[in-house]
Amino acid sequence: METVSENRSFEGVQGVYKHASTACGCDMTFAVYLPPQAKTEKVPVLWYLSGLTCTHENAMTKAGFQEHAALHGIAVVFPDTSPRGEGVANDESYDLGQGAGFYVNATRSPWRANFQMYDYVTRELRDLVMANFPVSDRHGITGHSMGGHGALTIAMRNPEMYDSLSAFAPIANPTQSDWGRKQLSAYLGDDESTWCQHDSVLLLGDKGWKGDLLIDQGGSDQFLDLLKPETLAEAMMRNRQSGAFRMQEGYDHSYFFVNSFAGDHVAWHAERLL
Numbered sequence: 001m002e003t004v005s006e007n008r009s010f011e012g013v014q015g016v017y018k019h020a021s022t023a024c025g026c027d028m029t030f031a032v033y034l035p036p037q038a039k040t041e042k043v044p045v046l047w048y049l050s051g052l053t054c055t056h057e058n059a060m061t062k063a064g065f066q067e068h069a070a071l072h073g074i075a076v077v078f079p080d081t082s083p084r085g086e087g088v089a090n091d092e093s094y095d096l097g098q099g100a101g102f103y104v105n106a107t108r109s110p111w112r113a114n115f116q117m118y119d120y121v122t123r124e125l126r127d128l129v130m131a132n133f134p135v136s137d138r139h140g141i142t143g144h145s146m147g148g149h150g151a152l153t154i155a156m157r158n159p160e161m162y163d164s165l166s167a168f169a170p171i172a173n174p175t176q177s178d179w180g181r182k183q184l185s186a187y188l189g190d191d192e193s194t195w196c197q198h199d200s201v202l203l204l205g206d207k208g209w210k211g212d213l214l215i216d217q218g219g220s221d222q223f224l225d226l227l228k229p230e231t232l233a234e235a236m237m238r239n240r241q242s243g244a245f246r247m248q249e250g251y252d253h254s255y256f257f258v259n260s261f262a263g264d265h266v267a268w269h270a271e272r273l274l
Helices: 056-062 065-072 117-132 146-157 178-188 200-206 229-238 255-273
Strands: 002-009 012-021 026-034 043-049 075-078 135-143 164-168 213-218 243-248
Touching: 012 056, 012 065, 012 117, 026 056, 026 065, 026 117, 043 065, 043 117, 043 146, 043 255, 056 075, 056 255, 065 075, 065 255, 117 135, 117 146, 135 146, 135 255, 146 164, 146 200, 164 255, 200 229, 213 229, 213 255, 229 243, 243 255
Parallel strands: 043 075, 043 135, 135 164, 164 213, 213 243
Antiparallel strands: 002 012, 012 026, 026 075
């Protein structure tokens, strides 16, 4: 693991690191914020999965998690959203290929050689973080848009690995959305039965979530038709899933929205992780 940069932030350290990924077959870059409490004890981890076109850097610099993480004593990990580099498959569209891994293990060429983001997040990077940073085995997960989809589906499929779960404007029902059908078909093939494990609405009905959920959605989000938040709210009610679905009036899909409610989410995870 190579240290790319480390900066002091709210008495803690915001670091960026690079390593050779076995899962993705290329070098991967990720960021970790360590709060000041990590100087003397192991701290819980909050995983933040980013959305389409993002790298590790977008949320690290725009979402404002560091101040809240320092207050509560929680580390925050910001993975990249896909494999990258020369020889890694890509597409001209912004919503497929590099920057758009959708947190799945691709089974279809040309994507399967590198696009193994599900294994990367849940196993390889998790093990790397646990081995190299002063963190405890208490994990929460959240994310925005495509990353919200990733957080919800990964946690519901691996409840033993995560102790808290939230999302910002998640792609809620990707098997029924153009933000989902295109990517799932490309990465997994045309057999839609293989897509179900990557749809939070379907997973809520099949598996549910062991705890409560916190979902924030901007009421003026320009992508509401693609995110389909009503399907997730309905699924929570239909399956009697405990939690809160909050429609935030006037907020759009930007990092201004994420930043506005980052403190709420960090505090919410802290209550369940500490």
